Amino acid sequence: MVKSIFGTALAVLAMVVMAAEVQPQPQPPANGQLQQGLVNPGYHEPPDWFKNSFLDIREDIQEAADQERRVMLYFYQDGCPYCKKFLETNFSQHDIVQKTRRYFDVIPINIWGDREVTGLDGKQSPEKQFAADLKVMFTPTLLLLNEEGVVVSRLNGYYPPHKFSAVVDYVGRQLERRMSFRDYRAGLSPVAARGALHHDESWLQPPYRLAQRSGDRPLLVMFEQKDCSACDELHLDILKRRESVDLLEAFDVVLLDMWSSTPVQTPDGRDTTASEWARELKVQYAPALLMFAPSGEEVFRTEAWLKAFHTQSAMDYVLSGAYREQPNFQRYVQSRADALEAQGIHVDLME
Numbered sequence: 001m002v003k004s005i006f007g008t009a010l011a012v013l014a015m016v017v018m019a020a021e022v023q024p025q026p027q028p029p030a031n032g033q034l035q036q037g038l039v040n041p042g043y044h045e046p047p048d049w050f051k052n053s054f055l056d057i058r059e060d061i062q063e064a065a066d067q068e069r070r071v072m073l074y075f076y077q078d079g080c081p082y083c084k085k086f087l088e089t090n091f092s093q094h095d096i097v098q099k100t101r102r103y104f105d106v107i108p109i110n111i112w113g114d115r116e117v118t119g120l121d122g123k124q125s126p127e128k129q130f131a132a133d134l135k136v137m138f139t140p141t142l143l144l145l146n147e148e149g150v151v152v153s154r155l156n157g158y159y160p161p162h163k164f165s166a167v168v169d170y171v172g173r174q175l176e177r178r179m180s181f182r183d184y185r186a187g188l189s190p191v192a193a194r195g196a197l198h199h200d201e202s203w204l205q206p207p208y209r210l211a212q213r214s215g216d217r218p219l220l221v222m223f224e225q226k227d228c229s230a231c232d233e234l235h236l237d238i239l240k241r242r243e244s245v246d247l248l249e250a251f252d253v254v255l256l257d258m259w260s261s262t263p264v265q266t267p268d269g270r271d272t273t274a275s276e277w278a279r280e281l282k283v284q285y286a287p288a289l290l291m292f293a294p295s296g297e298e299v300f301r302t303e304a305w306l307k308a309f310h311t312q313s314a315m316d317y318v319l320s321g322a323y324r325e326q327p328n329f330q331r332y333v334q335s336r337a338d339a340l341e342a343q344g345i346h347v348d349l350m351e
Contacts, residue, residue: 047091050074051105055127056118057149064105065147070171072104075131075141077111077330081350082158083140090161096168103172104144111136111330120149137329138304144171152176157304160230163285182284186259197226198235203253206262211269211296213252218299218318219267219292220251223258223274223283230305231287238308247315251291258283267296291318299323309337309349 053060057071064071076083091097100106109117113127125133134143138157144167146152152171159167170176170184204210210219224231238244256262256274264274272280281290281298288303291314300323302314313333317323326332337347 046074046076046087046106046108047097049097049101049106051107053105053107055107055109055115058118058120058122060105060107061120061145061147061149067105069102070104070147070152071145072100072106073143073145074106074108075111075134075136075139075143076108077139080139082138085350086140086158086164090159090164093161093165096161096165099165099168099172103168111139132328135327138302139330146171146174146176153181155304157302157306159285160305180279182279185284197224197255197257198231199255200253203255208254208256208262208264210254210267211265215252216294217250217252218294219296220248220253220315221290221292222253222255223278223281223286223288223290224255225258225286228286234287234311238311241308241312243312244308244315247312247319250319251315258286258288267292289314291315293318300329307350309333309347309351 051060057073061071091100109131110127111131115127116124117127117130118124119130140155140158142153142155143151144153144155153167153176155164155167166185166188167181170181175184204213210221213219239248256264256278258275258278260274262274263271264277265271266277278288283290283303285303288301289311290298290301293299300314300318302311306314310333313336314329316336317329317332322332323329326335337349340347
């Protein structure tokens with residue numbers, strides 16, 4: 001049995017992270033816990049071609065392999081606007097639907113649900129425990145598995161259509177046998193020179209000696225690229241908002257081009273380059289925000305398209321130290337939203 005990627009005692013899947021390097025409609029999950037207070041609450045009905053699985057992952061992988069397909073686990077929650085966007089935007093594009101159906105059996109799993117899931121080790125647990133054991137922090141989260149149940153690619157959060165399509169092609173065509181996803185994507189979309197990085201003079205400046213910072217502030221490392229519309233939105237809108245500015249001021253911030261040869265000393269004192277460090281950290285999406293404790297270890301990251309409230313909540317999750325007491329980011333986001341609503345501050349996750 002392959003060891004779980006997180007080394008949890010409850011190893012429900014034999015998985016190793018390897019990336020960078022049609023069927024009747026399922027019923028809504030039984031007794032799933034509906035999160036309250038989120039915009040657009042309700043059950044977002046998946047496409048009718050998602051697999052109506054008995055949630056025995058061993059059988060699902062074998063059935064998919066018999067049809068020369070692979071398994072994609074889709075973790076969602078009711079009331080999740082990013083899940084709604086994923087289903088409505090990504091799966092409204094004919095080419096994405098066609099290739100996803102050709103290459104994968106897609107199995108929806110409610111991160112608060114109570115249906116029994118059987119992992120590769122034969123252990124049964126409710127959906128919510130299964131998701132927790134796999135450290136699912138964002139919805140949607142997608143795990144794309146090979147024929148042995150190994151995770152070839154993990155998508156933590158919403159990926160826009162062109163990014164998601166590239167992952168489907170990469171894993172569906174079994175290209176991980178030949179190259180890393182990072183190298184595959186670079187070949188598809190070489191970095192254009194017409195863009196610009198959004199440096200700020202108040203952030204750390206080169207030389208980037210990240211192990212030699214003074215004080216006890218956490219470190220925020222932004223891996224970006226020059227031709228990146230999501231990076232533009234992050235800097236020209238989200239990070240200019242008053243709450244974002246206040247949160248940023250509590251970090252030491254450094255912005256790195258994920259493709260560059262810029263020298264960097266990592267928080268643990270190793271000399272490398274921005275591109276090599278990004279490769280080592282398995283950064284595969286821009287912008288990626290990696291947060292490190294003052295002691296130097298990475299404690300949280302975001303690496304998908306997020307709007308303002310989730311971006312701010314991620315920073316506050318680290319700054320407040322809540323990650324030490326509340327390991328589930330979604331529960332933290334919900335409690336934070338509820339607290340703001342109680343103060344009369346309306347939270348819209350998609351603004």
